[in-house]
Amino acid sequence: MLVCMDKKNWFHLVRDYTERLVAIRSVSPGQGEIQVAQAVLDLLCADDLSAIYTASGLDPIENDPYQRQNAFVFLRGKLPVTLVLLGHIDTVDTIDYGSLERWAFAPDELAKRAEQLLASEQAVSNDVSDWMFGRGAADMKSGVAVNIALMRQLAMQAREEPLPFSVVLLATPDEENESAGVLQGVRFLLRLGEQYGLNYVGVINTDYATALYPGDPHHYIYAGTVGKLLPSFLCIGRESHVGTPFQGLDANLIAAELIRDLSMNDALCDAAGGLVTAPPVTLHATDLKTHYDVQLPFMAYFYLNILTLTTEPGELLETLRQRCQTVLGQMLQRIDATERRWQQASGQEVAMQEARSISILTYAEVYAETVQALGEERVRAALSDEWERWPGTLDKRERSLHLVHRLWALSGRQGPTVVIYYSPPYYPHVAATPGLLQDAITAVISTHPEQKLIQREYFPLLSDMSYLQLADDADLTALTANMPVWDDAATAPRPGSYRLPLEAMQKLGAPVFNWGVHGRGAHQRDESVQMPYSFEALPQLLYETIEQLALLLDETREA
Template identity: 60%
Template sequence: MQRLDWFADVKAYTERLVAIRGVSPSEEENVVASEILALLHKDGLESLYTASGFDLIQDDPYGRKNVYAFLRGQGPETLILLGHFDTVDTADYGDLEPLALQPTELAWHIDELLPPDVALEGERSDWLFGRGVGDMKSGVAVNIALMRHLVANSHESPLPFSVLMLATPDEENESAGVLQAVRFLVRWREEQQLRYLLQDPQTDRRSSPVAQQSFPTSSLEQQEEYNKEKLNMSSFFALGVLNTDYASALYPGDPHRYVYGGTVGKLLPSFLCIGRESHVGAPFAGLDANLLMAELIRDLSMNDELCDTGKGQRTVPPVTLHATDLKQHYDVQLPFAAYFYLNVLTLTSGPEELLQRLRQVAQTALERLLQRVDETERRWRSATGQSGHIEPRRGIIVSYAELYAETVRRLGEKRVRQALDETWQQLPPTLDKRERSLHLVQRLWSLSNLRGPAVVIYYAPPYYPHVPESVGLLSEAIDEVVHAHPEQHLARREFFPLLSDISYLQLDEQMDIRALTANMPIWREDEEVPRPGAYSLPLRLMQQLQLPVFNWGVHGRGAHQRDEAVLMSYSFGALPQLLYEVIQVLAQRLK
């Protein structure tokens, strides 16, 4: 394998990208995009790309854009290099915030950045600190270096397959960049007559994109021979996506550098907790919604029985991301409405399965709470000399879809839709999507004429599908390179444990997401007319792509924290060489 020195270039590109503030969501991300394209074109390489430029994100309020660079190979198979270039904010750096984008200056303040109980792997001088150095501007820098090398040598060493680099904004917010990339990839495949997936050998050649592909430099006989060779492969082979997002140690002293063949998913179940209003001087006449919410959070948050498992891996437990009652001012009325949403990671569970598990936990918590309040009232009455029968309290657990169906049964579809549309239009277009969902659920609850205690369970965005590992040519090439470098302590695992844009590049056709769409108040089909504040995913296009996805990224630590850093020797030197060797293995197998 040809060995190259990547370190200086990748470090320089990383520092140039980190120096540009690109907090998501904002127009700042466009400045980073322009710098990425400038680096790709640097030193007169612009004319050597088959195509390169920007792809505007559809209906984006900030006018953001993806960056793409395409190098056509001798065949239609295509490898995609992917990375995101946005970051989270820098306020967590405190007094050091003015240096958050200046890694060289931050190097003098490592002791101030690191928590006292943290020990760095290796030499301190091997770590580069700063916002975005790990998550994931260094990963984008690796892709830039790879792409530049491939383009610069494309005439002398043409690849038998094509390479497409994509750099996207908004991964840290709602993944608008990669969702646009899904549309771009489907369109680009049709326009350029590419194959992100090789056909099954049994596919009819007459309908195969390969059979229809024309090669200006090849004779018809050569083209026919090429088609025959590809279609006679003994198994299903696929290229796919190499994402270079950061990975980190899984435990103290962990020596491994990880390669992931899929990714974890995420659902955001939300809970509107309805109590019952009353004066605080008569609390037994009502029910504090905060008490109900607290009981649910106690049973749901950090509950390891709700961890999802698959292929020997286990997600972290769910946690609350937001919780509040809905009182807007001080008074002496019990809070009778509260809500929270729960971050739930998935490896195998779908929206319906999770909804049923949450319903069971919520039902148990609600019944336990109401029984406890009944017993408390009995003791209080006994202690104060009061008598009388106490009617046992009852409550309900209902999903948004069930609440909608019941309200439609009572009022009719037209009236319910009209009321929800009016509420939608009254809300600011830029309102947070979780807040918009809440307002719609509240309005539906008021229309239903039901009374609390109750819990309405619904889904809020975003949704990240979990993606299992795909077998194929890219997976085999990665395995070959991993096994060739025992000195790097590389380890393969199936599910990338952090949320990633690669969730949207594949969707299992067997995945039933009706429980998601029916229970998400702001869901709109991707084909419908855009509506301010709506949430949609290009589900049909994701299923069309079905891309094998892998994350083999830089080695970092402290993402989204003030001690965010990347290990330079591996990330700037070893990693690009390893990925380049994967490309070389692919080239050998596709000749």
Template identity: 35%
Template sequence: MLDCQNEVLFYTKQLVNIGSIVNTNGEIEIAQALYTMIASFPYFKENPTNVIKSQTLNDELERYNVLAFVKGTKASSNRTVILMGHLDTVGIEDFTQLAGFAFHPDELLLELKKEKLPPLVKEQAESGDWMFGRGILDMKSGVASNLYLLKYYSEHPDELEGNLIFLAECDEEDSSNGILSAVKDLHNWKEEHHFEYIALVNSDFVSPRFPGDSSRYIYKGTVGKLLPSFFITGAETHVGSAFEGLDPNLIAAELTRQIDYNPELCNEAFGETTMPPVSLKQMDLKPNYTVQTALAAYVYYNFFIHSWTPKDVLEKMKEQARIAFANGLKLFEDRYKHFCKISGEPCRQLPWQPWVMTFEEMETELIKVHNSEYTAHMVEFKENLLLDGTLDLRMYAARVVEEAWKWMPDKSPAVIVFYSSLYSPRIEMTGETAGEQRLIEALEYAVQTVQPKYEEPIVIRNFFPYISDMSFVGLSDDDEALDAAARNNPSWGTKFFVDYQEIRELNIPVVNIGPYGLDAHKRYERMEIDFSVRIVPNLTNEVIKKLLAK
């Protein structure tokens, strides 16, 4: 076992002290600090081109990844293991009056002890076994573990039979610009140094799966993440004649009732089940107050997948939208009839039927009707829309669908299903390839080797359950699945683009070995010190040694 805990803890605090909130200048600051630190190691003073600070490509913001590598001298080999972790964090709004302490773990702990804390948080804060702070769990302690191993092998290249790459990427918490740019650097190094990428070890955080769960988890592969989105049109009317129109917010509400927390939309594979979808936005698209009902509403949902494809999810979302639309119309009709009864007004036949289509289906119809007039208009519209810096990827997509809808000959109430954000692909580590099997065996060996040195069970599972940049170094989806995601994303090719072929050419088997803790993205974010700074580096090191051994 490496005697690493003090050094990893030191690096963790150094990294946490730099407030690197995503989409702020803190991302620049932490990349520069990390680059300067690595460049100061003796090995990199002798080999300065082995460490780079690489700016992201096609990014609206200036920010950087940091990459470094050590070539082992124990034996000549092209086999290469990549250690990956992200440098950015979410914001600190949840720290409220303690925001000034969010990046200072020791001071934060003292301040927290003055508060009335939940029982478990209080117990852990007073134990001395836990450390608090923004980014300490997600995931700077993981980056610190990787940094320690990079430094160790830079000082002991004679113990390394192949090569070790350190990758610290930015923008994991938003749009993954960091890893998507780093893929190009990995390709360049592969060509220049003839690296054979045999595995990538990510070091994102792990947490209990349920209250009282004492296991520390290691994951093969990762969950996939989609953002199915719905543009819902109604029939506008004055509120004084409410039943003469159809409020799209009613359909939106039914859609959320149908989809939110629905276990039927959980995806099971290898005995593991995803979290169900949950709403991340629900709004109408009225720009300001009027006494007219909204023309359209917009909702989107987080959607995790293990084995389903983007095409599968589109079909499931169309079906859910049909159900929600029918339920909304039934509710409208029942209430309308009740109103007619109590008001004495005569009832009329309602003119609407559920109408649901994908964005691709709508575009196909519009091109058929309007030909190049429509396509030319939309190209110009999208380009002009890019000039609006207030629109994130999700709202950009909504505005494109809204504009396309204006060209529909039939303006009856409808639901348009599409994707409004980046698809983070699922990765299944089945062991079907020799590379996957070798990594799985190395992982099992590492657990068997380290488990006797740690009292809590270390358990291997199949899918990392949170969104991570592991999704962008390998692919389990075929081209048809990826095409379905692209064709149904209105932002594709303008606001964003992912070169999945470039990722497929890398196709690196992945696992996650990361720090253990609780409340990531929350006020009481904290890590268990012993597992995170002692066990994690040693587990990772055993995987490295096993994989690179001849």
């Protein structure tokens, strides 16, 4: 039987662990992620607890150029039913701290400068003493600290008697970049499951949650998580001298028209389970000119962050194609009318010209058309040559652009055209999954009205949880066919390629929940975690969830 510990003990332990982890710079990707993984393992194994764990250590991420590792410990219980405690140990950079950057990893020093830290921000409360500041304090080293405290408590109890069921703690790097840690974690959990005959009842991620409106008193638990697609657009205009712009078409204008329509457009928001995703935003946009001249830019590109709850890659691709056709058709009509007015104003004869047009194609369509014209071998060879021109560490969005550009040149086509394709990363959306872990969470929520706990479907922020399950009927054909750097070969991946362990994700199929610390300002300089709830109430609530899960398992066995 599990034994409850005093709530005040939770507070001091979690605060101490959080400060220790925040003090380590672990901006992703980088060497600091290696250091913080070792620190997590050291905290878990201190006081001779390493002998209690069934397994513990650092699991290397396959083919990782930074040689990073996941930290893990495993306690085998009386039953093969297994709960996973998940958290990521990396952070974003600290340049946003400005003059305070030297203290970005020092919560005590930032607390002394809270007035300066919040000078341009709206503080949640005039009293900041309940908040710990620092990069990673909320997102999410405090959540990892909660997991460490929970796991150590379980290990100490396992000294006396085996746990009712099995528990794994997994701390992963790279969540803020491309989730290499959790993708390795999927493979690790399957290996561990096969070795010990485990049955995963679910995953509790302890990433931060935040208020949904000013003065919001609630603490949120999320079942499932939002997904993400990164559609990208190579806009090909037509070259011309700036003195004769009507003879060409500015690629920047094409891109600008599409960005104007697509970015922050709520018609592209996804809705399900009472949640509406944030509208799309442009994460990068540029033309491909590398020097000054007076030629119209005839190539530009951008990519768009789109969050999903139910929309699949093929469905989104068709929606974007239709919007492009509509928006650019209107743009061309406007240019036609502008040219006529300009001719009249210039005293020129208004010439009857053929109406302008623009093609909207997908990468897969250009590829198929080029293969039909030139043959598969020649196309593959050209793309392979382009791939080898660039270092393996090149940003995958940039590599994708180079491959699309090369394919376009090989096709022999002329603009104006827009080629739509997908760049990595891809995050599958995950719906709520009923089961024993959900029942245990519901039971604990009902016994703590004072905490104002609310469960909602879909964690609204991008999360490693996306990779812990994948629906059996998920159709990713449009994604993989239109992602130039996708690599699903059985061999070792090419440097710079992108792949997901789709079959492993489906096989793992773990229900996912985010019940994390209460934070604010993630990825901003006022990032902070509310200590009373996060360091004291949360670990106790999670501990009670583990207790409740043990009771439900007993009832299931007796029935």
